[in-house]
Amino acid sequence: xxxxxxxxxxxxxxxxxxxxxxxxxxxxxxxxxxxxxxxxxxxxxxxxxxxxxxxxxxxxxxxxxxxxxxxxxxxxxxxxxxxxxxxxxxxxxxxxxxxxxxxxxxxxxxxxxxxxxxxxxxxxxxxxxxxxxxxxxxxxxxxxxxxxxxxxxxxxxxxxxxxxxxxxxxxxxxxxxxxxxxxxxxxxxxxxxxxxxxxxxxxxxxxxxxxxxxxxxxxxxxxxxxxxxxxxxxxxxxxxxxxxxxxxxxxxxx
Numbered sequence: 001x002x003x004x005x006x007x008x009x010x011x012x013x014x015x016x017x018x019x020x021x022x023x024x025x026x027x028x029x030x031x032x033x034x035x036x037x038x039x040x041x042x043x044x045x046x047x048x049x050x051x052x053x054x055x056x057x058x059x060x061x062x063x064x065x066x067x068x069x070x071x072x073x074x075x076x077x078x079x080x081x082x083x084x085x086x087x088x089x090x091x092x093x094x095x096x097x098x099x100x101x102x103x104x105x106x107x108x109x110x111x112x113x114x115x116x117x118x119x120x121x122x123x124x125x126x127x128x129x130x131x132x133x134x135x136x137x138x139x140x141x142x143x144x145x146x147x148x149x150x151x152x153x154x155x156x157x158x159x160x161x162x163x164x165x166x167x168x169x170x171x172x173x174x175x176x177x178x179x180x181x182x183x184x185x186x187x188x189x190x191x192x193x194x195x196x197x198x199x200x201x202x203x204x205x206x207x208x209x210x211x212x213x214x215x216x217x218x219x220x221x222x223x224x225x226x227x228x229x230x231x232x233x234x235x236x237x238x239x240x241x242x243x244x245x246x247x248x249x250x251x252x253x254x
Contacts, residue, residue, distance in 0.1 A: 001026035007099065011053055024216040025053060029099065031215045032056040034121030036109055036137060038089040039063070040195065041151050042127030043075040044204030045211070049125075050093045050100040052212055057093060057100055058120045061085040062108040072197030109133055114140040123211045126150035127204065129189065131181050138174035139249050141166040149210045150174060151203045154188060156196050156232035158203040161241065162210050162222040165250045171223050176244040199231050 001022065008015070011025050033054050035046045038061040046057055063085045065076045075092045076085065086104035093102045103120070107113065109128070114136055118124060124146050126137050134150065141148040141163065148163040165173040206227075213219040228237040245252045 001029070007053075010097070010099070014052065019218040020216060024218065027216050028053045028212065029055045031123075032058070032121050033123050033125060033211060033215075034058045034060070034117060035125045035127060036133065037061055037127035037129065038073070038075055038085040039069065039127060039129065040072040040153060040190070040197070040200030041204040041207065042125070043073045043089070044201045045125050045127055045207040046089060046093060047075060047096065048205050048208035049211060050097045050102070052208070053097065053099055054215070055099070055101065056103065056120070058103040058105065058117065059086050059089045059093075060105040060107060060109055060117060061089070062106060072195060072200045074201070109136065111136065115144060118144045118146055121146065123147045123149060123214050125207055125211055127207070131178070131187070134174055134178075135181060138163065138165075142173060142250060147214050148174070149207050149214070151207050153195055153200050153203050154190060155193055156199055156230060158199050158229045158231075160203055160206055160210070160222065160227045160229070161225065162214065164221065164223040168223070169250075170243065172241045172243040173247060173250040175249040176247045177226065177241050179244065179247065196231065199229075202229065202231065 014020050015025055031054050033049055035042045038059050065081050065083050065085055065088050067081050075089045080088045084106045086106045090102045090104040118140055124141055128134055142165050146166045151160040163173050164171040210222055224241055226239050226241050
């Protein structure tokens with residue numbers, strides 16, 4: 001791929017990486033990523049993906065920007081309070097990098113639209129904040145043959161993994177890790193329990209890094225493992241996830 005002089009300058013620090021180089025940058029510019037949620041996780045993830053030169057970003061969110069979002073949802077600004085988050089995200093991402101085509105979708109992800117939306121991406125970034133959406137994405141990625149990069153945050157803690165069950169039948173899926181949907185109201189949320197904004201920033205940026213690795217084909221995948229991060233105590237733990245033969249989504253009896 002021939003890069004313009006502006007692209008050579010914009011991506012110069014990335015092009016210097018031996019793992020990336022021109023071939024890796026060309027793959028990024030040709031790639032498509034779907035970001036589910038333009039909130040605490042989706043904001044830094046999408047921002048770094050656009051900065052890196054991902055060719056197309058589809059951002060889906062049905063919510064509107066609130067003042068309480070701005071402590072962690074860095075795509076949005078005070079003067080865009082009240083706007084649709086997907087549209088606000090598009091404004092920020094287009095201003096950052098005109099190389100990236102940004103497609104905002106003001107809608108909630110549901111069973112009727114999930115497959116058509118996932119078809120627009122090579123990698124799916126899960127920045128949702130509820131188990132129902134995570135379950136939906138997990139199953140849809142298996143059906144669509146997509147890689148899913150998923151994270152969750154609360155308080156001072158976060159977790160992150162890459163689920164490759166859509167492209168690798170031996171890899172565990174999200175339901176192998178969380179087989180049962182928690183009872184309604186049983187799990188605390190950022191709205192009820194709070195969150196340090198920087199926690200979402202760290203995990204969202206890490207999602208972007210894992211997505212770039214999947215697109216370019218470099219480094220060690222997090223597939224089959226789960227990162228657990230606690231910023232209050234400066235702790236990071238990586239544990240293995242086993243494929244569950246009885247998993248209702250990817251198990252051998254499905």
